[in-house]
Amino acid sequence: MSPGKTMEPFWWSLFSAGGVVAAFLVPVHLFLHGLAVPLGWVSVSHARLLALVGQPLVKMYLFVLIALPLYHWAHRFRFILEDLGLHGLRMPLAVLCYGSAIVGTVATLWVLIRI
Amino acid sequence: MSEARPARPGLYYPKLPATWWLRRPGYVRFMLREVTSVFVAIFLVELLVLVHKIGQGPQAYADMVAKLQSPGWIAFHVVALAFVLYHTITWFQATGVVQVVRVGDRQVPPPLVVAGNYVAWVVVSLFILYWLLVRS
Amino acid sequence: MTEETITLEVTRYRPGHDREPRTESFSVPYRKDWVVLDALNHIKDRVDGSLTYRWSCRMGVCGSCGMMVNGVPKLTCSAFLRDYHPGPIRVEPLANFPVIRDLVVALDDFMEKLRRVKPWLIRETERPVSEGEYRQTPAQLDAYKQFSMCINCMLCYAACPVYGLEPAFLGPAAIALAYRYNLDSRDEGYRVREPIVSDSVGVWECTFVGECSVVCPKGVDPAAAIQRSKVAGAKDWAMSVLMPWGGRK
Numbered sequence: 001m002s003p004g005k006t007m008e009p010f011w012w013s014l015f016s017a018g019g020v021v022a023a024f025l026v027p028v029h030l031f032l033h034g035l036a037v038p039l040g041w042v043s044v045s046h047a048r049l050l051a052l053v054g055q056p057l058v059k060m061y062l063f064v065l066i067a068l069p070l071y072h073w074a075h076r077f078r079f080i081l082e083d084l085g086l087h088g089l090r091m092p093l094a095v096l097c098y099g100s101a102i103v104g105t106v107a108t109l110w111v112l113i114r115i
Numbered sequence: 116m117s118e119a120r121p122a123r124p125g126l127y128y129p130k131l132p133a134t135w136w137l138r139r140p141g142y143v144r145f146m147l148r149e150v151t152s153v154f155v156a157i158f159l160v161e162l163l164v165l166v167h168k169i170g171q172g173p174q175a176y177a178d179m180v181a182k183l184q185s186p187g188w189i190a191f192h193v194v195a196l197a198f199v200l201y202h203t204i205t206w207f208q209a210t211g212v213v214q215v216v217r218v219g220d221r222q223v224p225p226p227l228v229v230a231g232n233y234v235a236w237v238v239v240s241l242f243i244l245y246w247l248l249v250r251s
Numbered sequence: 252m253t254e255e256t257i258t259l260e261v262t263r264y265r266p267g268h269d270r271e272p273r274t275e276s277f278s279v280p281y282r283k284d285w286v287v288l289d290a291l292n293h294i295k296d297r298v299d300g301s302l303t304y305r306w307s308c309r310m311g312v313c314g315s316c317g318m319m320v321n322g323v324p325k326l327t328c329s330a331f332l333r334d335y336h337p338g339p340i341r342v343e344p345l346a347n348f349p350v351i352r353d354l355v356v357a358l359d360d361f362m363e364k365l366r367r368v369k370p371w372l373i374r375e376t377e378r379p380v381s382e383g384e385y386r387q388t389p390a391q392l393d394a395y396k397q398f399s400m401c402i403n404c405m406l407c408y409a410a411c412p413v414y415g416l417e418p419a420f421l422g423p424a425a426i427a428l429a430y431r432y433n434l435d436s437r438d439e440g441y442r443v444r445e446p447i448v449s450d451s452v453g454v455w456e457c458t459f460v461g462e463c464s465v466v467c468p469k470g471v472d473p474a475a476a477i478q479r480s481k482v483a484g485a486k487d488w489a490m491s492v493l494m495p496w497g498g499r500k
Contacts (some may be wrong), residue, residue, distance in 0.1 A: 127266075136412065
């Protein structure tokens with residue numbers, strides 16, 4: 001078995017893991033931060049939030065929550081574009097999509113470390 | 116990539132148009148499912164910005180929340196919530212097909228696997244709400 | 252009393268004469284127990300003997316009569332006219348395949364892919380006949396039985412947009428058959444099939460549209476076979492990276 005033959009299993013595994021995280025965690029967070037808080041249904045003090053995001057465990061949670069599903073998006077978006085007819089651009093699309101996810105991962109690390 | 120096969124004379128080679136996914140309801144549902152990933156990604160960026168603003172102080176955070184109160188953002192989030200929920204639903208459905216769970220000699224029936232995922236999802240969501248809102 | 256009729260809009264294509272397929276309308280008797288295949292046979296017998304199409308068993312086990320009926324891949328021997336009443340019924344050659352003539356498509360690509368996955372029991376060591384049969388428990392049979400029901404009708408390839416966009420894709424039936432043999436307790440050929448199934452135009456090309464399983468007349472569920480093969484492939488890849496010296500089996 002030659003592992004270098006194709007990297008597809010690697011990206012697919014990240015896609016899968018990201019999909020699980022997105023399925024379980026994104027709805028409640030989107031509901032909270034996108035609707036419940038802005039609409040005033042619930043309120044959280046800034047002090048509490050700041051204390052939370054300062055904790056190492058919470059930072060790890062946020063890293064997994066934000067960075068992993070980026071690879072889920074990257075893999076799916078790449079195939080959306082291929083399925084819309086851009087099959088010939090396989091390499092550039094892969095670089096664009098996975099590259100964006102990697103940039104996002106670095107940005108997430110940067111934000112979380114600096115808090 | 117596709118190996119170029121020399122086209123045999125006389126044969127008619129049909130071409131699939133880029134709008135192929137509009138032809139059948141199953142294809143449309145597939146595209147909608149794939150597009151959920153875009154809304155997930157947009158929210159992830161939003162969440163990162165939010166965390167960043169939290170770190171920048173109470174005023175920066177309050178400004179962002181104020182921005183999110185605009186009708187445009189609320190409308191977007193309603194639509195986005197529908198899409199990410201569709202991701203959750205289709206993902207659990209797929210898990211039932213893909214994940215073969217064996218207990219001893221027997222296979223757990225797929226609907227039970229799917230139900231288990233939903234239960235876990237509700238428990239996790241409630242836990243997050245509790246952690247963020249109730250605990251202080 | 253005139254018999255009720257139903258209209259069939261059938262694709263015609265004559266190689267060498269026609270640049271493109273065209274549609275011809277035929278009026279056939281509407282009989283409650285007729286299937287589309289009966290209607291086609293009526294046309295060929297009574298109206299236009301040049302109409303060309305494949306069929307054989309007319310009972311849904313040979314896989315020969317696959318065509319597009321109102322845009323959906325179906326076995327025409329199982330598509331009842333009464334389900335399409337009042338019509339008209341569009342009958343076209345199976346999608347995503349080159350058309351040879353009228354409703355007949357070229358099968359070469361599928362046949363080649365079928366051979367490629369080696370859909371037979373592969374043994375590292377053959378046991379002599381004197382040692383008797385390879386025995387299998389009902390549970391061992393259940394593990395792969397569903398995936399053994401494939402009749403090679405190619406409806407799944409016609410339903411698969413990935414195959415339509417990328418003809419190099421190995422495709423649902425071929426992968427499902429590879430999976431069927433990998434799951435067979437008598438088989439020892441997983442490693443042999445792996446490079447073919449785990450190729451970039453193997454399972455990884457699939458985006459789980461799922462229409463293959465929807466149209467399969469035998470309930471094979473090739474989509475499930477492909478996704479489970481992806482899980483196995485991902486595990487293999489991880490093992491090969493983490494333990495490059497080791498080998499499974």
